[in-house]
Amino acid sequence: MNISQHCIFRFATRMYDEVIKDDNTFKLWKKDNQDKVQEIQKEILNSFNNPNNIKMVGLETKKDRSNHYKVDIENKWIFVYDENTIITCFEIKYDGISYEASEVIINALIDDYNLKLPELQKIQSEYVDLLDENAEKMAKIESEKKLYRKKIEELDLEIKELQNSIDLKKANVGSCDYELRLLVEKIVKSKSFI
Numbered sequence: 001m002n003i004s005q006h007c008i009f010r011f012a013t014r015m016y017d018e019v020i021k022d023d024n025t026f027k028l029w030k031k032d033n034q035d036k037v038q039e040i041q042k043e044i045l046n047s048f049n050n051p052n053n054i055k056m057v058g059l060e061t062k063k064d065r066s067n068h069y070k071v072d073i074e075n076k077w078i079f080v081y082d083e084n085t086i087i088t089c090f091e092i093k094y095d096g097i098s099y100e101a102s103e104v105i106i107n108a109l110i111d112d113y114n115l116k117l118p119e120l121q122k123i124q125s126e127y128v129d130l131l132d133e134n135a136e137k138m139a140k141i142e143s144e145k146k147l148y149r150k151k152i153e154e155l156d157l158e159i160k161e162l163q164n165s166i167d168l169k170k171a172n173v174g175s176c177d178y179e180l181r182l183l184v185e186k187i188v189k190s191k192s193f194i
């Protein structure tokens with residue numbers, strides 16, 4: 001995963017905020033501190049890849065409709081990333097209130113998340129179990145449907161054969177009846193006898 005210069009700048013400003021105030025001071029600082037930059041990149045990747053992170057794919061905001069977010073709960077960082085690059089990062093804190101009040105809110109939200117997470121995991125597990133259980137049943141039903149379709153086709157063919165024999169017999173009855181009518185007509189009218 002690549003790390004944008006902006007992400008490195010944002011991370012570095014939080015670690016060395018007395019030195020790095022803007023893009024220009026960051027460029028100078030970066031030039032003189034390549035070892036620290038590499039260290040920051042490792043820290044960013046470690047924080048980003050933390051297995052306890054909360055991942056939100058495609059969270060819709062006004063600015064970043066196509067970006068994804070990871071929340072590092074332990075270090076209280078938010079990472080914005082796309083398929084290839086960590087675009088930026090920032091600390092989780094609420095503006096306009098004290099750091100302590102912000103911490104209380106964040107910790108309460110994380111506690112709520114941690115309480116809700118087992119419920120989601122349980123439901124997901126039940127969902128996977130239900131998929132497995134029903135997949136077998138559905139496959140069996142589909143197999144039975146195929147057998148029934150085949151049986152229906154066989155029965156339709158039998159009905160068609162029976163109907164054909166009825167139609168043939170009906171045609172024979174009609175033909176015989178016609179010949180009898182002709183004979184009766186000849187007798188009744190006493191016309192041309194052979």
